[in-house]
Amino acid sequence: MSRALFIIDVQNDFTEGGALGVDGGAAVAADTTRYLERAFGDYDVVMASRDWHDPEGDNGGHFAQAGTDPDYVVTWPPHCVAGTAGAEYHPGLDLSHVTMHVKKGQGEPAYSIYDGEVEGGASDGATVSAVLEERGITEVDVVGIATDYCVRASVLDAIEHGRHVRVFTDLVAGVARESSDAALLEMGHAGAVLVASDAD
Numbered sequence: 142m143s144r145a146l147f148i149i150d151v152q153n154d155f156t157e158g159g160a161l162g163v164d165g166g167a168a169v170a171a172d173t174t175r176y177l178e179r180a181f182g183d184y185d186v187v188m189a190s191r192d193w194h195d196p197e198g199d200n201g202g203h204f205a206q207a208g209t210d211p212d213y214v215v216t217w218p219p220h221c222v223a224g225t226a227g228a229e230y231h232p233g234l235d236l237s238h239v240t241m242h243v244k245k246g247q248g249e250p251a252y253s254i255y256d257g258e259v260e261g262g263a264s265d266g267a268t269v270s271a272v273l274e275e276r277g278i279t280e281v282d283v284v285g286i287a288t289d290y291c292v293r294a295s296v297l298d299a300i301e302h303g304r305h306v307r308v309f310t311d312l313v314a315g316v317a318r319e320s321s322d323a324a325l326l327e328m329g330h331a332g333a334v335l336v337a338s339d340a341d
């Protein structure tokens with residue numbers, strides 16, 4: 142049995158004070174760091190993703206057009222623009238146990254880590270799916286931001302790809318309470334195990 146950890150989009154723009162700051166985002170960074178300190182040995186791959194958008198254009202309709210309000214469902218204020226501080230990992234997330242970095246969203250909406258590409262190292266340019274296949278990963282644990290968007294999409298994709306998925310409910314944060322609760326229910330119905338990170 143081989144296990145991967147997905148750390149979804151723990152970035153400055155998705156934490157308090159960022160362009161799309163989520164309440165509890167900084168706590169997810171700090172608590173994930175503490176979790177990794179004790180649990181990194183359980184993982185064959187620790188994969189962290191970043192939303193990483195082009196500075197020009199609307200990234201395939203993902204950014205609201207200038208002069209129009211985002212709907213916060215399909216269109217969003219500009220966020221995680223490549224090369225800006227907002228796109229960087231939150232400083233509370235210790236990256237020393239992260240073994241693979243994934244960037245997603247260049248020029249298009251990309252909620253799921255499966256839409257991204259590995260950057261750097263021996264797997265540079267590979268898809269997440271290819272890396273998990275090659276390494277025989279059957280189990281995936283998921284933490285990060287936001288519960289109701291990129292965590293949700295990544296979890297559903299991992300299940301669709303045949304992985305057993307756990308979501309650590311104490312290590313995720315969402316845009317809104319109602320949609321986060323609905324997303325957790327949906328992930329559970331799809332087959333994800335919803336559990337606290339210190340459950341075992």
Ligand SMILES: [Zn+2]
Pocket residue numbers: 192194203220221246250251
């Ligand atoms: Zn985005």
